[in-house]
Amino acid sequence: MPKPIAIFEDVSYQYPRSEKFVLFDINLEIRQGEFLGLIGPTGAGKTTLCLALNGIVPQFYGGRFFGSVRVGDLDTVEHPISEMARLVGQVFEDPETQLIATSVENEIAFPLENLKIPRQVIRERVPQALSAVRLEGTERKHPHELSGGQKQRLAIAAALAVQPRLLILDEPTSQLDPVGAEEVFATVHELNRVLGMTILMASHSAEEMAQFADRIVWLAHGEIVALGAPDEIYSEIELLIKNDLRPPQVASAFFHLRKSGIAVPKIPVRLPDAIPMLADLARREPNPDFDLPAPNKVTGDPLLSVKDLTYIYPDGTKALQGVSLDIREGEYLLIIGQNGAGKSTLVKHFLNLLQPTAGVVKVRGADTTEMSVSELAHRIGYVAQNPDNQIFNSSVRAEIEFALENLDFDPEEVEARTNESLETLGLVDVQDRHPLSLPRGVRARVVIGAILAMRPDIIIFDEPTTGQDYRGAQYIMDISRDLHQAGKTIIVITHHLYLMPEYAQRVIVMGKGTLLLDQDIRTAFHAREALRSTFLSAPQAVHLTQELRRSNENFPPLLTPEEIADYLTPRRMAS
């Protein structure tokens, strides 16, 4: 067994002015050369555990710290953070905040300069680090010019240049589109396998963690729940779900098969392991009662109509090119595409935040450019990614009343609508609290409640699940479903495609400012070429189905682990 590179011994930690221990009795060894995955729901203590490895916890934050953390021969409490930075490289979640220089080469040089590495050595290490993350030729660029995935790879390069013994990545892909996330995982995997770099990565991406990690440590409420190989951890489906964690979809499919009575000797957690096992099952007679749900076609006059929409930014970037689509009342529409595909630009035209260079956008037959943004707010509600930028008032109630007062409703109407919104979103008990004192998930509900009070016909959710764990993301999507069922037209923009089969009916796939595909969700998620052309990848259950359809063309285009299990369960067992 390889030697441990870092050791936690009986570590407990409490932040200043906090009543609870965020880490409790942690005993853990990180082995030389391994890829250790760190999973756990929001608030489990993952970030604190990462920060304890370079001494930022407790040296920077203070608080009560018990036990010891050693990296190499150094105790993280006894040695200054700057000394620990030689051994431990760290990459954070937000690509914007962690890049501090104004050129790529200076970003990489910054920690080396702080560590007093001679100029000649820095000059040698900058190209080496850039080559390791495949960013050669970008030395003189401003980090702002890079894409999200490139920014995270630059942050990795800056950490690598120090030649640390341990590289920590804390949710490095949570704010990236699928192609950016894939770039980061591929880079980290290569560093681990080719250079032998020891990796500790915290992430909610279950499929990738199952594929790349050697071991997984599972944290909940500051304690280690389990430690083991991905096959051991991700096959504990019920326990994962109980702890607000999402298992890989292949594991989930086999779990459902087992639950329906089919003998499954072992739950696979990776796609290549699952394919042959499922192929055996697929040869049996499938459930004859299984019917693919028919796509839900909504008819009627368009509520929102886009015709030949082209938009060119002042710097000459063509963001939209001849886009046409109609959105009907009561639809649940999903808009997908890589970053820069034109999704947000399109939606901003709905709200008159941008005006078309050519073409027209109409809401109930009225040209949006002839309406003010505040007038449109009556009809179209917009929930942005970061709830904190949408909160301006000192109580939840005032936050919900804010829009109504702007729209000049009389006091009785304001009160009635506010009460209705508070009840619908389950916010009655916290109506007098300051919104910013509430947890992130509740803050998102406050913003949705404030928008709902305006009773718009259409509600747009723009990346609502970014930065949320599985439970938080599901909670927000459930609200969107309730609103849809109450008759609202819902438009969602998200990269988290695995969440959507339960909710969306129609999918718009965008790429390079054009509309690549407009289909029901089943057709769209199985349109491999269209998704690939905008650097998207369908959820794992869809990939699994597609693999089975290669050898058996009668295998239906399924979307979810539940559908796979349902289809493969014989009638006798299904009944």
Next chain:
Amino acid sequence: MLKFQTVERDSFFSRLDFRPKLYMVAILTIVTFAWESPLLQFGMAATITLACLAVGVKWGYIRTILLVMTPFYLLLVLTHAFFNRDQVMALQGYSSAEQLQKIYTFPESWPVIGGGYATWDGLSYGLNVMFKALTLTLVVPLAVFTTEVNNMIVGLVRARIPYKIAFIFSSTLRFFPLLFEEFASIIEAQRLRGLSLEKMGPIQRVRVYAKVAVPLILGAMVKSQQLEVVLQSKAFSGSPDRTYLHESTLKSADYALIAFFTLFLILAIYLMIVYKIGNFGGPI
């Protein structure tokens, strides 16, 4: 929107070290403070404006500064025209207010201000102060926008400014655009909640902007703590005992600029003392 920018144009000026540019700023500030002549101040302000445009500072930026500052400049000129008597009299050696040239007198019947008058002398002193302020406003972007931020840090450190201060200075410039973006997204979120800025008067608008402060300050605090954690993880301690990837060496063009501004300072002082050029009421 007013925010930090680095000019895209490569020029003689953008290739200079930051230290001679700092020296230039210092000399121009001294001379601008010393001169009291509206004509020379106008010449200086016009030269600096043209220099800004020549090195690539965007006209849109200068126009925004002028738009924002115009009410302040007008107030300055009018205040001097109506109320600055003692100073202009002393500067010109007048013994009586009768020697001042009147432009306009308020009718005696007007309450409070009736009988008050504006003078040419006060007005020209006001213009002097206005151009002085414009020069001082534009000379900073002339130096800062033409320098890459990292070169600025190295230049400041070589000019014996403590590294920590140089770093804070550069971080502020780095985070300005982020704060402006955040400000814009908060205002946008308010408009999407039915707020109709276009229908509001100035006082209501100020109230709206005040509400932006809460999420903006909170966001800035979160970001600054994140930044501190990032810096710590990158071994930043603020100690000047560090190495630098880029060297900061003065070349002949840098020395030439230093020599030019040294001569300019000497000449300006000489002309002021001997020929009273630059003095208020002097020959120019």
